[in-house]
Amino acid sequence: MNPGGSGRDKRSLTVWAVFAAVAVFAVAVMAVALRENISYYRLPGELRRSPVPPDMRLRLGGYVKEGSLDRKDPQRVVFKAVDDAAEITVIYRRKAGEELPDLFKEGQGMVAEGYLVAPDEFRADRILARHDERYMSRDVADKLKEIGHWQGDETREGQQGDGR
Numbered sequence: 001m002n003p004g005g006s007g008r009d010k011r012s013l014t015v016w017a018v019f020a021a022v023a024v025f026a027v028a029v030m031a032v033a034l035r036e037n038i039s040y041y042r043l044p045g046e047l048r049r050s051p052v053p054p055d056m057r058l059r060l061g062g063y064v065k066e067g068s069l070d071r072k073d074p075q076r077v078v079f080k081a082v083d084d085a086a087e088i089t090v091i092y093r094r095k096a097g098e099e100l101p102d103l104f105k106e107g108q109g110m111v112a113e114g115y116l117v118a119p120d121e122f123r124a125d126r127i128l129a130r131h132d133e134r135y136m137s138r139d140v141a142d143k144l145k146e147i148g149h150w151q152g153d154e155t156r157e158g159q160q161g162d163g164r
Contacts, residue, residue: 041111043143045085052116060088060112060122061143069106081112081122084147088116092124103129 040058052058060081068080077092077100090112094100104110104127112124 041139041143043083043085043147044081044088045083045147047088047116047122048086048119051119054115054117057113057115060090060114060116060124062088062110064104064106064108064110066106077127079106081110088120088122090122090124092127100127101129 040052040056041061042052042058044060044062047060062081062083065080065082065087068078070078075094077094079090080087081090082088092100092112092114108129111128112122113126113128114122114124117123
């Protein structure tokens, strides 16, 4: 029996165990970070049919309903996001110095990022104005086509989502 060899084997095993523990920890941290940054895209009608958990971050897409935009409170904007199937009240609390996009207005497309807090209430922490469908990802454009809100040029359909 070689006493020096067994000590080396123990150190090697310890190094590998520490390496494995660090690797598992790093993968767990990356998985949590990735989960927190994922935003799923839904339309009001989809959320009405299939509600999501209140801790699930998502993007709510649709149109700002005509006559629903309330900007009376400078720190808060309230409006209804609509599609052909449903409408959801969106409450957006502005951060200091933050302004809504210039293209954000009634009758126009928008995307709100945040959380569904009730079946008919969405708390947004970010508002994006949607402009031309050419700049949308293919899945968003396909959803708009499904509900009849697609306003893009069908001849450019092959360019959807490829950055051109």
